[in-house]
Amino acid sequence: MQLSSTSTAATAGTPAEEIIPAQQPASGQHVLVDLKQVSKRFASGGGEFTALDNVDLHIGKYEFVALIGPSGCGKSTILRLIAGLETPSGGKLVMDGCDGPGEFIKNNRLGVAFQDHALLPWLSAWDNVALPCKITGHKVNEQRIAWLLNLMGLTGFEKSRPKQLSGGMRQRVAIARSLVLRPELLLLDEPFGALDAVTRRRLNIELQALWSAERLTTLLVTHSVEEAIFLADRVIVMSPRPGRVRMERRIPFQRPRQPEIMRSPQFHALSDELTLALDELEAGEDLC
Numbered sequence: 071m072q073l074s075s076t077s078t079a080a081t082a083g084t085p086a087e088e089i090i091p092a093q094q095p096a097s098g099q100h101v102l103v104d105l106k107q108v109s110k111r112f113a114s115g116g117g118e119f120t121a122l123d124n125v126d127l128h129i130g131k132y133e134f135v136a137l138i139g140p141s142g143c144g145k146s147t148i149l150r151l152i153a154g155l156e157t158p159s160g161g162k163l164v165m166d167g168c169d170g171p172g173e174f175i176k177n178n179r180l181g182v183a184f185q186d187h188a189l190l191p192w193l194s195a196w197d198n199v200a201l202p203c204k205i206t207g208h209k210v211n212e213q214r215i216a217w218l219l220n221l222m223g224l225t226g227f228e229k230s231r232p233k234q235l236s237g238g239m240r241q242r243v244a245i246a247r248s249l250v251l252r253p254e255l256l257l258l259d260e261p262f263g264a265l266d267a268v269t270r271r272r273l274n275i276e277l278q279a280l281w282s283a284e285r286l287t288t289l290l291v292t293h294s295v296e297e298a299i300f301l302a303d304r305v306i307v308m309s310p311r312p313g314r315v316r317m318e319r320r321i322p323f324q325r326p327r328q329p330e331i332m333r334s335p336q337f338h339a340l341s342d343e344l345t346l347a348l349d350e351l352e353a354g355e356d357l358c
């Protein structure tokens with residue numbers, strides 16, 4: 071299968087009309103995050119390892135974009151670049167017209183919840199969520215913290231320390247923390263990875279409601295094709311060695327989305343197509 075942004079692999083019954091030109095938000099949409107030919111190389115065994123190669127990725131304001139791809143294809147590296155934890159080796163990262171993420175970080179426009187949730191072990195769940203307020207000198211909004219903890223299914227665990235919580239609960243504390251300062255841009259790296267299917271589905275629905283209510287722009291990394299299709303406006307598929315953007319699909323479902331869409335033929339067709347693409351990339355096929 072040819073994995074390219076102009077692929078016409080969709081067959082009868084699949085949403086071929088949704089296949090769009092490469093990595094573009096809807097026309098006329100304000101671009102909030104713009105990776106232009108971004109490369110990232112890491113030092114490796116005396117040489118260099120190319121983790122990302124000429125990645126073009128544009129995320130429109132209020133868009134929800136999901137990144138999927140085999141392990142090691144550079145998904146987290148993209149998030150880390152946008153969060154200012156890494157710098158590009160080549161190309162340019164423009165954020166709302168500014169060079170790099172500095173302005174976003176300075177003005178708390180960015181919320182991040184990464185794989186390594188980095189909660190402070192000596193603080194309670196509540197205090198971990200309140201931490202960004204304290205660090206930045208914002209008033210602690212107790213109502214918002216209570217609301218976020220409730221949204222994340224953590225009511226009753228406010229006083230628990232991270233080691234008293236399960237892995238999934240810790241992840242949810244990290245998500246609540248990422249939202250406490252009402253960011254414009256939310257970066258989520260496999261936030262629901264360690265959750266059981268029922269909790270995951272509930273949080274997907276909650277996240278969608280929150281995303282609409284707070285007008286967030288979101289970049290989500292996930293290993294779940296279904297989660298990506300259910301949540302995102304666009305799903306972007308990456309390939310490894312070196313990490314590249316290989317394909318994308320615009321997701322046509324209206325919002326708010328109900329779990330029933332997961333049973334629709336159109337959902338299944340998209341899911342099959344993206345899963346097949348991932349399988350082929352995992353098997354190392356079609357690598358340039």
Ligand SMILES: Nc1ncnc2c1ncn2[C@@H]1O[C@H](COP(=O)(O)OP(=O)(O)OP(=O)(O)O)[C@@H](O)[C@H]1O
Pocket residue numbers: 112113119121139140141142143144145146147148313
């Ligand atoms: N700081 C670093 N130093 C050296 N190599 C790195 C560093 N960070 C990432 N890499 C390498 O870059 C590649 C991409 O890593 P990244 O963590 O972005 O992948 P990923 O797509 O998020 O994978 P996963 O799905 O397993 O989380 C990997 O081969 C990884 O080993």
Ligand SMILES: [Mg+2]
Pocket residue numbers: 145146147185259
């Ligand atoms: Mg990762």
